[in-house]
Amino acid sequence: MMKKRILVLGAFLALLATLLSSCGAYAPKGEIAGPDGAEDQMNFAPDAPAEEVEAKPEASEAAGDDEGPRKILENSFVDAAVHPVSTFSTDVDTASYSLFRRLVQKGYTLEELKATAGGCLRTEEMVNYFSYTCxxxxxxxxxxxxxxxxSPYNDTTLLMLTLATQKTESSKKNNLVFLIDVSGSMMSEDKLPLLKKAFSYLVGRLDGDDTVSIVTYSGKEEVVLDGCSGSKSERILQAVNGLSAGGSTNGEAGLKMAYRLVEAHYIPDGNNRIFLASDGDLNVGASSVEEVRELVSEKKKSGVYLSVLGFGEGNYRDDMMESIADNGNGVYHYVDSDAEAEKIxxxxxxxxxxxxxxxxxxxxxxxxxxxAQYRLVGYENRILSEEDFKDDQKDxxxxxxxxxxxxxxxxxLRERTEESAELPFAELAIRWKEPGETKSKEKSFTLEQELxxxxPDEDFLFATAVVECSALLRDSAYKGNASFENIRARLAKLNLEKDFYKEQFAQLLDTLIKNSSPNEKFAAI
Incomplete structure (x- = not known):
């Protein structure tokens, strides 16, 4: 049970389903020089253009292989007369935006971002980092x-949908397992030391009704703390702060041990969750995305949630981290700073x-x-088939x-006629399960033309600025007339001072422009 405190709605955000992510390790071929002149290991190819219109939306395939960068093909326009139904999974990951912030603050230019991390900057995670009124x-x-x-940057129309759950304080007891990577790749200040600070924020909010366990893994797994009361914060923090990095990375063994511990202390009707903290660089045991995905997918059937905190860079495996969270019924964050750790x-x-x-x-x-035609912006690896919507076995x-x-x-849109004027844009159906249940509930809404x-309000203007920015970072085939000049002009009209994170986004764009060379053209890139 958590100590009572007021929940501040922090936009948090981005929506999930079964396929893999848009980029791979920060390592492989054709490395480019980073902003400090040293060779930077990130090398993610920008997304490939998609066909202009496809008859039926399909789940996007991740391109690339285990040795190289991955990318996701953008969703293309779909003919509504041929296939009017669009189905996908929600996702509240925020890792892409934190990664974008870190790289811009390190001095990356637009071209470097497009060349190295463009496929990693998923539009939905950028948009869902922020809060919107609902x-x-x-x-x-x-x-x-x-x-x-x-649309502020295209000769099209944009539909913006925001869903929010109730901001209620829970009285559920927590059974938490911290699964911490202490391999040699976690030595740098932005990894294990920052990880320790992140967990200190959570530990300070636990009490005697909560249970905490700690598992570490490198060349072998080790149980550092087994079922400790959440009220013993000094003991928990002593265990976390005493960790040191070294050795290889047997994430498979660590995951299996973490699941054994969370099951040993399982709380019926409680919150049973593993927090995996790592750079995702598994090099012993199950090290491919598919192997880890299968392991986590099998274990989630026990009612345990697995969330992921990503740290560091250089050998960072975004694809691995996102896949673990998606298939573990959890959320994926990238922790780029102490402030982000405190926010989470x-x-x-x-x-x-x-x-x-x-x-x-x-x-x-x-x-x-x-x-006439529609295109889902982002969520490329969350696409579901029409039949999946009613399938309660589908994750x-x-x-x-x-x-x-x-x-x-x-x-x-089609030209409006007397007959079509009375029709809605679309029907929206939402399907979900209450935690612990196996049968879904469903609710429907009509999206009338009166919308x-x-x-549009400030939420729409700000969110479309993020979408437009993402289109430029990914060098989207659908960026139209997108430009940073347009984005900055739109943001200048908004009252961002009341929201620290939105104001910071505007500042990041200014920094990105300054990072880029005078000859780098921003308008209509």
Missing amino acids: PEPTEGIFGIKATVAP FGEDLFANLYPVADDVKLQLTFRPEVV AGELGAGHCVTVFYELK YTEN
């Missing part, structure tokens, strides 16, 4: 907000700890009389207490 749920667990307005286990704590909805799926059925994303999830669709506006 009405409280009137019934059920979801509040819904929808806006339809002209401070204002976003309840959303990160307490699930309120499992296997959350969204399905939109567009009216072809109104919408999807978890949402915690106070989570906020935002989705964009790019639309090409359209030429004067």
